[in-house]
Amino acid sequence: MSLTDLSRVTLTLTELLRQVVARDTSVATIEFTAAPPDDTSGSMPNIISVHLFHTMEDPHGKNYLPPGGQGGAVPVQQTPLALCLYYVVTATSSVTEGGPSNRAAIEQRLLGFVARAFHDYPIITDSTVVPNVPPAPVNQPLLETVGLQGSDNVIKIVLRPVSVDDTINFWSAEQDRIARISLYYEVRVILFATPRVERAAPPVLSVAEFVSVSDRVAILRTRALTGFALPTGHPLADPTQPFRFFEASPARPALFPAGAAPPSVPPQNNRITFEGAGFQGDRVSLSLEGPMGVGNADPETRRARISISQSVNPEWEITADGVRISIGLRTTVTDEDGQTLTLYPGLYTARIIVGAQMANQSPVRFLETSSADCPFPVAPQxxxxxxxxxxxxxxxxxxxxxxxxxxxxxxxxxxxxxxxxxxxxxxxxxxxxxxxxxxxxxxxxxxxxxxxxxxxxxxxxxxxxxxxxxxxxx
Structure with a gap:
């Protein structure tokens, strides 16, 4: 909860009293005001004053965390300021009929309405609504009437047990006033809004390896662009743009057969890009593990090495530049052993293997380094x-x-x-x-x-x- 205007709390209290009194009584000549009780000027003969006369910091609020729950050293301006507000509620009547005795009775009756209202609604939240008696219209939520809705604001109202001596001292500051019957309330806890944090660390959206030693091979992330068509008549559908796209990371590419994609399928849905470091050498391979079958056999979890350096699988449209490798997944692939495999949708892991050719070796041999396995799903299209x-x-x-x-x-x-x-x-x-x-x-x-x-x-x-x-x- 955060506020920037204390007057909105006072307006909430007066609006609560106005709605409850209007519903439960037939008194129509009452004015609710935030003015102090000794200011009796008003347009109505009966005035209920809800006056904020004191405020102090809530000691428990010193332990509140700043927005976002950051730890460590935090500038004082970023920590919430928690306040307790203290109100005196007084009823004043200027009715002339019946004399002073009748005015005193009216004031006491009005304070009874106040005590009942605050007793029935001690906690005000976004969902607090004072029910009306039909056929009167339904009331708005209280916080909505003063513009405090939607921020999880909670206003707690507590009747203070003020002693007789404290009451006399309150009204006799200049020793020229007689104590008036009043109600004293504590309203808590009001948090002041803190300034926006300008230098906070951004949220972590992905976890990967970002530090490498020498030419270590590492996959930092995988990404894929996924497109789909909205149904006819959808409010966001655009006739000039048949597909909507979102980027997924980790990637979730689709599996395509050989050949061109039909018009209802975004042609790039099967592409996945591996980004990282060290994707260059005398021989570069993509090692895939997932549901595959030899030829037309049923799928089983297998691992296959696919050459990135050689154009063995032209349908896969493989591109590589040393820090990223992009491929278009197809249902069939020829591995480095010349075996034809069928890929099926499911959960896969991939690693990049880079080989450096060893000198003066016959037959040719490679010294290989490999990245860690990186998981991603391969979806049906x-x-x-x-x-x-x-x-x-x-x-x-x-x-x-x-x-x-x-x-x-x-x-x-x-x-x-x-x-x-x-x-x-x-x-x-x-x-x-x-x-x-x-x-x-x-x-x-x-x-x-x-x-x-x-x-x-x-x-x-x-x-x-x-x-x-x-x-x-x-």
Whole structure:
């Protein structure tokens, strides 16, 4: 909680009294003021004064941490100032009917209203609302009426046990006033806003190796640009820009088959860039470990070395400049042993291996250094989500993937609008999905669209790697 204007606390107290008194009484001639109780000037015959007469620093507030919870030595101007505010509440009546006795009775009645109101609402937060009696309109939240909402402000009101002697001393400072019946309140804890920190360290967004010795090979981070298309009619959709993009680090590239991407898929979704140091030598290799299969075999966790220095896999469009290596992941790759492997979506780790050729060696030998393993997911790529003909209570949809690799050995989790689907061949039942018998790049599913509105949010996760956002429109 932080404030810059103490008067807003006083306005909150007077607004609370105004709303409660207006609801619980028929007295319509009351003015609520922050003026001191001896200032009886006002437009109404009855005045309730909520006067701030004293403030002091809360001793417990000296231990508060600065915003953000920084440790260590902190300039004093960055530590919060916690204040306790002290109010005297007095009722004054200038009603002439009934004489002084009637005025005293009115003042006592008004103070009773005050005591009841502050007793019923001892803590004021963003959600504090004084309920009204219908057909009167609903009141705004108290803090919203004075512009203190949305900052987690909490105002605590405590009735002070002031003794008779203290009361007499309060009213008899000049020894010319008789003590008036009053209520004394402590309002706490009010924190003053601190100046903005101009030289604070920025937040840590990623953790990596940033210090290297000599030519040590190190991967500092991986990044990938992921694009997706918003559903038709989305308020952020731009007809001139079919895709929206975000940069992911760690990277989450998609897996593409050979060939060009279809128009509904951003062509750069399969690219991943490794950034670091020492990516140069007589021989540079990328060592991948993840779900792969030899030829068309089912996937298993394997490690493959892929040459960066030689153009063995032109479809991967590998580029390297010594501090970064960028590749476009494809479903098939030829490793350094000449073996053709099939990649599947899932969780991978990668390391960069740099070899220096040893002189006067036959056959040729290399002295190799390697970076540490760097993990990242390889996601499936959704091409389209099509609504097929069928009843609304069991409407069929088809998800088409960019790549024909679906098989039972994969762990596939499909969620539609927050509802997890069950893999079952009976697609007449809503909530079921299964792989298409025609081609291994399609997932057929059935959804009860009477329970949802278009578009349906599609979440596809294969082997722990989540595809970019997609929607099913109907």
């Amino acid at each position: 959704i091409v389209t989500v099509d609504a097929l003909a069928g009843p609304a209570a069991a409407r069929p949809f088809r998800i088409t993937l960019h790549g024909s690799y679906l098989r039972d050995a994969l762990d596939v989790v499909l969620t539609v609008s927050g509802q997890r689907m069950i893999r079952d061949a009976d697609l007449t039942v809503a909530g079921h999905f299964d792989f298409s018998n025609a081609t291994p790049d399609r997932i057929d599913l059935t959804v009860d669209t009477t329970a949802f509105a278009s578009p349906l949010a599609i979440q596809l996760v294969i082997n722990g790697a989540e595809a970019a956002p997609a929607w099913g429109e109907f």
